[in-house]
Amino acid sequence: MNSGLDETAVFLVHTLKQVAYGFDQLDALDDTVDDGSPAKAFYLNAIYNYIALLFLLDGKGKVMAGSVYPALDRHGLAPLLNPIRAVLGEPMGETTFGEMIRVFRNTALVHSAHCDADLDRVYADVDMTNPVNQLRWQRLLEQLREEIVNLMFAVARSTRRPLEDFGFVHK
Numbered sequence: 325m326n327s328g329l330d331e332t333a334v335f336l337v338h339t340l341k342q343v344a345y346g347f348d349q350l351d352a353l354d355d356t357v358d359d360g361s362p363a364k365a366f367y368l369n370a371i372y373n374y375i376a377l378l379f380l381l382d383g384k385g386k387v388m389a390g391s392v393y394p395a396l397d398r399h400g401l402a403p404l405l406n407p408i409r410a411v412l413g414e415p416m417g418e419t420t421f422g423e424m425i426r427v428f429r430n431t432a433l434v435h436s437a438h439c440d441a442d443l444d445r446v447y448a449d450v451d452m453t454n455p456v457n458q459l460r461w462q463r464l465l466e467q468l469r470e471e472i473v474n475l476m477f478a479v480a481r482s483t484r485r486p487l488e489d490f491g492f493v494h495k
Contacts, residue, residue: 329399333483336395337490339378340476346371347469369433375468376429379408380422396479404478407471414464416457417450421464424450 350367357363376390383389387402388409396402412422419427428446450457480490 329401330483330485332395332399333479333485334490336392337476337480339374340472340479341491343371343374343378343472344469344476346374347472372425372429373433375412375422376426379405379412380426380429392475399482401479401482404475404482408468408475411464411468411471416460416464419449421461421468424461 346367350364350371353361353363353367378392379388379390381389381391387393387397388405393402393405396404412420412425414421416424424446431445432443452458452461477487477492480487480492483489
């Protein structure tokens with residue numbers, strides 16, 4: 325048993341569960357609150373922040389940005405990130421889905437001037453008033469959600485420990 329991998333897996337699975345929880349809460353609100361409501365915005369902003377921290381930030385000179393890549397790479401598990409990398413690399417206008425999330429997180433959430441100019445930078449490379457782009461965004465976000473859940477289970481399984489050790493219950 326690789327105790328270093330076990331430790332990484334426990335912490336990483338717990339973090340990925342939080343992202344999955346955010347998506348679940350957003351789904352639960354879907355029929356009860358309007359788009360743009362503070363409740364929906366809270367969960368979306370939390371999800372975007374997690375995605376940026378886990379998969380998009382501080383990537384200069386690295387194969388992949390974010391905190392997950394180095395954590396998995398030290399155990400030879402970096403290829404588990406290929407599906408997530410593919411989704412984040414999907415084109416959106418003149419940029420990528422991942423770059424839009426990163427710029428939104430940095431401009432509108434973390435370093436916000438709390439004005440329209442924040443969003444102008446985010447949407448400079450893609451027309452998000454276009455319903456086709458809005459639908460593509462939703463589909464890519466759902467695909468990313470699925471890949472994050474897949475990653476969560478793949479990391480847990482990589483330890484060869486029972487999934488119950490990670491708090492998963494067999495139904």
